[in-house]
Amino acid sequence: MRAMCEKVIPSNNSSWRYCKYSLDYIPFNWHYHPEFEICLTLNSQGVCHIGDYIAPYDDLDLVILGPDLPHTWQSSPNSDNSVQIVHVAQIPKKWLSQHVSNHPELAVLEALLIASQRGLKFSRQTAVIAKQYFEKIEASEPFEQYLGLLALLREMSKEHSARMLSSSTFSVSTHTHQAHDKFDKVIDYIYRHYTETLCAEQLAIMAHMSTNHFHRFFKKRMERTLTEFINQLRIGHACKELINTNRSITAISDQCGFKNISNFNRRFLMLKGATPSEYRKRLRQKSLV
Structure with missing residues (x-):
């Protein structure tokens, strides 16, 4: 069965992506992506598929996956109709690998990243700690999220009993299409x-x-829908222009592809929680502090 390639878009103002899913159940979605992934599944029971590994999973399921490793979790609704929670961190391979190679302090993560190529499953004790980190990441600004991610990776690297999942003979290239x-x-x-x-x-x-x-x-x-995706790209570009240039907001709106200034202001407010002028003023005030 062919795995589907997933496009991962970093979170706003971040080099990586964090997302929390609240689901009635987890559907089968066999996919891969070029990013590392840390996945913590809570209040859920089902079957986990990682490479050629297939096995049941339970509450507090913590796994790290290497780039391009096909995977999916699959569950049914809970008998009490309670919500199943999935915390996901997706980290670009180049960004994280350069961090580790360029900073001696991060060399302790190297073995973890190498072992993640086959998928690593961690103990419940580490999963409980990871849950605390993810809850802090969820409630934090990008800088604190970045520190929390590094702390989480360090905590995971300390566990020497983490279990490799996919076999050494599993070839990613034969199960995914790089082109x-x-x-x-x-x-x-x-x-x-x-x-x-x-x-x-x-x-x-x-x-x-x-x-x-x-x-x-x-x-x-x-x-997200096509319109939501395009608007996110356009607003992201507008933020860079508001920060780095003195161009008028109308000119920036035109440059980013919006047909009128009213639509631009409305979309910007929806995604950033402020109008373009408020966003620019707030950032300039911060730079003067």
Whole structure:
């Protein structure tokens, strides 16, 4: 069965991505991505698939996965209808590897990252500690989240009884497709042209899908609609312009691909919790402190 390549977008103002999922159940979603992943699953029971490893999992399931290692968890709804929680940290391979190689203090993480290529499962004791770190990360600003991530990795590196999951004979290259498929090429196209007018119908043709199928497939793969994805890219670009230039907000709105200033202000407020002018003023005040 072919694993689906997942596109990972870092969290706002971060080099990596943290996400907390609250689910009635965990659907089977066999996928991979080029990032390292730390996954803590709570209040859930089901079957875990990592590489060629398939086994039951229970509450407080803590795993680290290396880049491009196919994986999924799968569960049914809890008998008491309680919510299942999944904390996920996805860390770009190049960014983390350079951190470890360029900073002697982080050399203690090297063995952990190497072993993660096959997937590592940790004890309940370490999972309890990881839960505390994830709860702090969830409630923190990006700088504190970054420190929390490094502390979590260090804590995981201390456990010498962590169990490797996928076999040494499992070959990632035979179970994943490193070359971009048609949908991945569409995503790359959006990254290159998101400040321009983009038509869903044309993107669907590029992906060899009907427009309706493309919209459904896009939301499943990217965890947001096409419009939400494009707006996130445009607002991210606008933030850089507001911080690094003195250009007018109207000019920045036009440059980022918004058809009118009202729509730009509304989208910006929705994603950043402030208007563009408030955002620029707040950052400039901070820089003067």
